[in-house]
Amino acid sequence: MTYSIGIDIGGTNTDIGLVSSEGRCVARKNLPTAKYYDADLYVADICKKIREMMAEQHVDAIDGIGIAAPMGNYYTGCIDNATNLNFRGVTDLNALVHKYMDVPVTVSNDANAAAYGELVYGGAKGMKSFITFTLGTGVGSGIVIDGKLLHGKTGNAGELGHVIMIPGGRLCGCGRKGCLETYVSATGIRRTALEMLEQHPDYDGPLSKIPKEELTSKDVGDAANAGDPLAIKIFELTGEGLGVAMANAVAFSSPEAIFLMGGPVKAGEVLMRPVRESFKKHLCFVYENSVEIRVSELSGNEAAILGAAALTKAK
């Protein structure tokens, strides 16, 4: 058995896990990302936590460190101007880790790490070609072709959350209009819910009881699963849009499977049924019955760490 380290850098928290070659996270520690203003000090503390974990678990050596970070760049090993971190400009994670530890470091963004986690430890084991969509605050995606994660010229291939679905549609955080993530992310689902509530002032179901500023996609999922027709309709619209985006992605790479993950997917069939129906309806006939639609097999709790650890196996 060998071990590697997976690090999931979020704006608030940094999760660090010691992962066995079987894909088991045998130990976890974390750091409050937001409290650090100096990247060198931050990385020094990460490396200290890694050494502590290794000592506690009697692990003498690790294969490598995989880091999933917002705007993490696979080619440079840097975080490029992430807007939700206190470290300004470019943070060279690869160089900083090597000040403290002599092991290979692989950096990428969280959506790519999720795809690699699925390939190495999850439902995509042995697949040559698949796509993942992670529904969260935004929509992340990872594309695997010929068994390798697609990075492209810039290192930023696979930003399917920013495919324009409705020209002139909803304003996106990226400054453009109509991006997929404005409709089908957790935040997009919330936006759809607020629009629908405005259009149906007489509605008095469970969603009307929640203050508008507190309403989340999870509330919509719970209401849909309790049979609320408005919540069901919101998930139908979401599934319709996601199904079109998935069919379009198939026309690009003709993958074996598409994996969905993230909070809204946990709502289950109230989302997955309209997703599958829309996908089937919008898929070009040449791809009929060639693509499996799957929910990620990695548990949400550990998926990010497993994905980051899987990056150490990246080719």
Next chain:
Amino acid sequence: MTYSIGIDIGGTNTDIGLVSSEGRCVARKNLPTAKYYDADLYVADICKKIREMMAEQHVDAIDGIGIAAPMGNYYTGCIDNATNLNFRGVTDLNALVHKYMDVPVTVSNDANAAAYGELVYGGAKGMKSFITFTLGTGVGSGIVIDGKLLHGKTGNAGELGHVIMIPGGRLCGCGRKGCLETYVSATGIRRTALEMLEQHPDYDGPLSKIPKEELTSKDVGDAANAGDPLAIKIFELTGEGLGVAMANAVAFSSPEAIFLMGGPVKAGEVLMRPVRESFKKHLCFVYENSVEIRVSELSGNEAAILGAAALTKAK
């Protein structure tokens, strides 16, 4: 110097070319595809033409035969149920050629062949990652990643003409609605022109002089280049749509370049200016200045044969 054969199978005509390793088409012959109802006889006659060309040009040996065919499948070497050919069902080109000649045969569709032609003989020489859009009766596309043509699970990766741009939009030949090719193919431009003429009954420019059933995208291009405001507007709408599709494709593979080819592209800046403007406007900021927009360097007349011949170099 070595030689290979490029064959471009169209519904009406089959073009056969003898291509040097430098990318020069040194001889051409053709056959009337539509007159053949027996695939074996058809392939026998193709092989006869190849032997004649080789004898006339004093070429003793060829590296291989590349065939670009509607619904040509790279994995199987077959044509799968092409609707515009008289041969019904599956035509096993690979097996049929081997009845008459003992050389490697590579089959793909015409859009993939065009991309490979650009890579081997055209402006994409040395590139690792690019996308081509061929505007014709439909819209074909070819995607190169890591220096290889993308085929995907089915062999039909890269059907970007059938990406849904406007959900619920124009009816497409594939049976769905809003596909890219219903807007930006030569046929799509004609549809836009007919819609615009209907919306502007007082218009008396050059397009109003052409009987509606005869109006082509070439007429629109000629009128736009002569300064006709309605024709210019038609190409602006076309360029706007194509630019969005190109920006979306970049969010998938982050290529080094996008190449445009086909009839409407010959209209020049009246199309290319709005294409570039829309592409720039709709490109996600992470890809800014990373993608070249280019017109194919292969001459339209020989592009199909060169592309087919280039398939023999496919990895």
